[in-house]
Amino acid sequence: MAGDSKTTTQAVERAITDLGGLKGGPIDRHEHEPTLTERRIDAMMMLMRAKPRAFWGSDENRRTIESLTPEFYEGSGYYERWVTAMRSLMIEKGILDSGDIDAKLAEVRARFPSNAGADGDKS
Amino acid sequence: MSRFAPGDRVSVAKAFPPGHVRTPTFLRGLTGTVVRHFGAFPNPSLLAYGMSGQPPLNLYQVVFDMDDVWDGDGEYAAGDTVAADIYENWLEAAPQSNRKD
Amino acid sequence: MPHDGHDHDHATTFQPDIKEPSEEWEFLEIALRELLIDKGVVSAREIADTVEAWENKTPEAGAQIIAKAWTDADFKSRLLANGNSTVAELGIVFEGTQLVVVENTADLHHMVVCTLCSCYPRPILGMPPLWYKSKSYRARTVREPRAVLAEFGTDIPTSTEVRVLDSTADIRYLVIPRRPDGTDGMSVEALAALVTRDSMIGTATALQPDGGRTAA
Structure with missing residues (x-):
């Protein structure tokens, strides 16, 4: 987003999610069937937000996604951002404990030793 | 009680407040026309931080001429427009357009 | 779809045909x-x-709504006046956000984008396609709508106003595409088959009864 000083100033002021009017390449129109992982992230998000739990609303979710680093926002997929935001919100709302999540993550990685730490395929 | 009605000319604040806002940067500082009033909704800038969002804000659909937004630097036809949903706290009354429509 | 009755205790395991994380x-x-x-x-x-x-939420629900609107003027009036209560007549639950339905005509072509995130009328159209959430679509549509339409193979005459609806807040938009010519007397079911997901977002027009795009 380099450019003249005006553009640079605007880039600083803009939220990372606020894309209207920026330049972009051709639109990738290929159809993608959401994977099971993506569907589960979606389902968990809906369950956390819906009654009776209503742990947070869409604006809290958006605020959390906006607070991701620009590098992460640029380099991540949609559901990667969602699951990352969900982790933050679960800790913020006291639903899960940060240490418990880290411990569980280590255990999960160990279940897939051939994959963990490998540079996974970007789909 | 809503402050604006369809047909009113309104200007969007040219403001860059911190926190969560739902007014796209590309429309800030521009003048458009109210198309419809949707009702009042909890304030998203407060909801974003877990607050109740009260008092609610009137929400309007405001339409802008592409030419006013991009001044030719886009790919649109002469009469094309862009409309966005903007909360009342971002809007100020503007003089009726003296441009031809 | 009725519940298939299989047990969901395997939810933490992976089926063999699914790629490992x-x-x-x-x-x-x-x-x-x-x-x-x-x-x-x-x-x-x-x-x-x-x-x-x-x-089970797919654009077929949206297509049913559009086909009914094409064939029932009173329904269309109600739909344009109040989306949520009118789709409820068809058993579709749309809650939490306001559904606003807009109609494409010879003079006005709407297309929907969310420049700030990916707001989408999911109860009616299902999960949004990848392109709808893409940075290119979100960035470009408000500035170069006709270039975006061209990428979708959609040509709207310059005498028709293209109006991009940026779904920035509590509103979700559904577009009623123009009913194709030559469809008089077709059944609601046959008409619904002409209503594509993209025509309800406004990046495309409805299909022609012979399978092509409608002339805009």
């Missing part, structure tokens, strides 16, 4: 899900049922 965010999904289940916040069954419920 290999990326950190995929591990994070498993970790969060298992912790939520262990702590009793949600059950594996609830998650599985929610996944299944979303699989």
Whole structure:
């Protein structure tokens, strides 16, 4: 987003999610069937937000996604951002404990030793 | 009680407040026309931080001429427009357009 | 779709035809899900049922709404006046956000984008396509709508106003595409088959009865 000083100033002021009017390449129109992982992230998000739990609303979710680093926002997929935001919100709302999540993550990685730490395929 | 009605000319604040806002940067500082009033909704800038969002804000659909937004630097036809949903706290009354429509 | 009755206790395991997770965010999904289940916040069954419920929400619901609007003027008037209560007549639950339905005509062509995130009328159109959430679509549509339309193979005459609707707040938009010519007397079912997802977003027009695009 380099450019003249005006553009640079605007880039600083803009939220990372606020894309209207920026330049972009051709639109990738290929159809993608959401994977099971993506569907589960979606389902968990809906369950956390819906009654009776209503742990947070869409604006809290958006605020959390906006607070991701620009590098992460640029380099991540949609559901990667969602699951990352969900982790933050679960800790913020006291639903899960940060240490418990880290411990569980280590255990999960160990279940897939051939994959963990490998540079996974970007789909 | 809503402050604006369809047909009113309104200007969007040219403001860059911190926190969560739902007014796209590309429309800030521009003048458009109210198309419809949707009702009042909890304030998203407060909801974003877990607050109740009260008092609610009137929400309007405001339409802008592409030419006013991009001044030719886009790919649109002469009469094309862009409309966005903007909360009342971002809007100020503007003089009726003296441009031809 | 009736519940298939199979047990959902395998929700934490992987079926053989599904690729094993290999990326950190995929591990994070498993970790969060298992912790939520262990702590009793949600059950594996609830998650599985929610996944299944979303699989059953498809643009066919939207196509039914449009076909009815094309054939029933009173229904269309109600739909344009109040989206939520009118789709409820067809058994579609649309809650939490306001559904606003707009009509494409010879003079005005609407297309919908969310420049700030990916707001989409999911109860009617299902999960949004990848392109709708893409940075290119979100960035470019408000500035070069006709270039975007061209990428979708859609040509709107310059005498028609293209109006881009940026779904920035509590509103979700559904577009009624123009009813194609030569469809008089067609059944609602046959008409629904002409209504594509993209025509309800406004990046395309409805299909012609012979399978092509309608002349805009």
